[in-house]
Amino acid sequence: MIDKTWESAASAVADIPDGASLAVGGFGLSGNPMSLIEAVHERGVRELAIVSNNCGVDDWGLGILLKDRRIRKMTSSYVGENKEFERQFLSGELELELTPQGTLAEKLRAGGSGIAAFYTQTGVGTQVAEGGLPRRYDGAGGVAVASPAKDVRSFAPDGIPREYVLEEAIVTDYALVHALRGDRHGNLVFRKAARNFNPLAAMAGRVCIVQVEELVEPGEIDPDTVHLPGVYVHRIVEVGSAIEKRIERRTVAVDGEGN
Incomplete structure (x- = not known):
């Protein structure tokens, strides 16, 4: 076993x-x-x-x-x-x-x-595909490291050509x-x-x-x-079921009894 x-x-x-x-x-x-x-x-x-x-x-x-x-x-x-x-x-x-x-x-x-890797339509025509998204700032408001451009190709899986961006x-x-x-x-x-x-x-x-x-x-x-x-x-x-599980943002009201 x-x-x-x-x-x-x-x-x-x-x-x-x-x-x-x-x-x-x-x-x-x-x-x-x-x-x-x-x-x-x-x-x-x-x-x-x-x-x-x-x-x-x-x-x-x-x-x-x-x-x-x-x-x-x-x-x-x-x-x-x-x-x-x-x-x-x-x-x-x-x-x-x-x-x-x-x-x-x-x-x-x-x-x-x-x-x-795979091709997806998500991000085509934006900095996700074209590059230039800030990855690290220089501390003075400038961009020290930016994202690179990604490969974009046209495919037509349904017979209609569309652009897709390559994601690793x-x-x-x-x-x-x-x-x-x-x-x-x-x-x-x-x-x-x-x-x-x-x-x-x-x-x-x-x-x-x-x-x-x-x-x-x-x-x-x-x-x-x-x-x-x-x-x-x-x-x-x-780890057991008694571990603490926090709620990021409560969206319920508190009643008059504090519940």
Whole structure:
């Protein structure tokens, strides 16, 4: 039997070195692999290049790594509610490869599927394709590093010629992922919206590390309910269901009793 379980988040991330690239699941604060992120933070590794939809908030999610200057580059589709993310980018302290959200998802999926690159209509006619998007500022309002131009070609899959831009796949050294349930072989089940970028991040990592709320024995998960097969998973840690799950922005009113 292939048992991929590790005793703790700390032991599972212990070999992540300075300068590593990480694909990290989550969307806003939903589905963040927080126990693994905290373990990476505790290790003190620096100069990380992270691929994730966003960078958490100032004191949660990937924001705790950003706050302590552990991240060199972010590849994201949304700066979001993180003021420190915005500040570091505009001051020239952080490199940012801003990527359309669907393109980012497909770049991760392609990387995990052995597809080197693909053409998409998203970004045609903009700086995404033509180049010139700021990736790093110089701290004085100027652009120190800008995105390069990408290959654009015409295709007519439906008989109507249209332009498409070439996007390269993403493969990272490690992936950090959160799932609701997993077995010792690494087969995973995600919960509703917390699935988000987690399966795609898992696919893109050369070494995929997963935290699960519930660890079960092989055979206990109905094969028809598996969202991500264990072939993509290398290490799995049970963190329990009592872990803190924050809400990025509440949209409900408080009643008279404080509920």
